[in-house]
Amino acid sequence: MRLRNKPWAEEKLADYPKYVIQQPKSHKGQWKEVFENNNPLYIEVGTGKGRFITEMAKAHPDVNFIGIELAKRVIVSALDLLIEADLPNVKLMNVNANDLHGFFAKGDVSRVYLNFSDPWPKNRHEKRRLTYETFLKVYESILPEKGEVHFKTDNQGLFESSLMSISRYGMLLTYVSLDFHNSDYQGNIMTEYEERFSQKGNRIYRLEAHFQ
CATH class of the missing domain: 3.40.50.150 (Vaccinia Virus protein VP39)
Known part of the structure; x- marks a missing residue:
């Protein structure tokens, strides 16, 4: 099923910096400061609408999670789940998986x-x-x-x-x-x-x- 375009998606992602990392390159090597703990960080590449990453965060509060999704029209659905769940150990990144080494240092994940x-x-x-x-x-x-x-x-x-x-x-x-x-x-x-x-x-x- 083809998802309809959501021209408002980019603005919504920018409106929720609590859940969506706005400048991921600035946090390279410093993700423990972002989550304010020393817990391990797991990422999902291609997080889609966010069900997996949100439920994983609920099941594993001692782990930090980041859901990575390139399609804005898709990741806004994941954002809705995060807003509802309001979990401290999960965030989203609207970036390309090709560029992960620009956002994370060796051993960050x-x-x-x-x-x-x-x-x-x-x-x-x-x-x-x-x-x-x-x-x-x-x-x-x-x-x-x-x-x-x-x-x-x-x-x-x-x-x-x-x-x-x-x-x-x-x-x-x-x-x-x-x-x-x-x-x-x-x-x-x-x-x-x-x-x-x-x-x-x-x-x-x-x-x-x-x-x-």
Whole structure:
């Protein structure tokens, strides 16, 4: 379903600096000051409408979270969730994932979540996939040694290419599920897409990996 344009979205994002980081480059290496604690920071790249990041923040008050989303018309829905929940440990950034190393220093982020990313199924679009090697290099630049990437999708082709890309990069796979919702994994928090796809009977794939 194509989302309608929201010309007022940019203004709304600017109106809520409590929840939306306005100048992320100025906080590079200083995110503990932003959240006013020493808790680990997890980010979700492609946070969509914000259900996952908001529910994760509720479930893990001892962790800081940032939801990253490029589309303004989408991230304003995540902002609405944050305004309602009013959680101190979650914020949003309206930026491009290509530029993460400009906002975070090495070790600023402890974990990266990638949930139901655009599969970009055509071979010529492979470099746009969020698990492609150029993105993995960006994640490595902001994570500590053995920093983790957690990935979920319902797209088998994307999952297979992600397994190959992550393995080729030299990361260590620590968890792989080809039918995640029928696994014994505890504590899963679903995204909006995940709930919709699973209700249709789509199989959900999940992996966890860390840099070495």
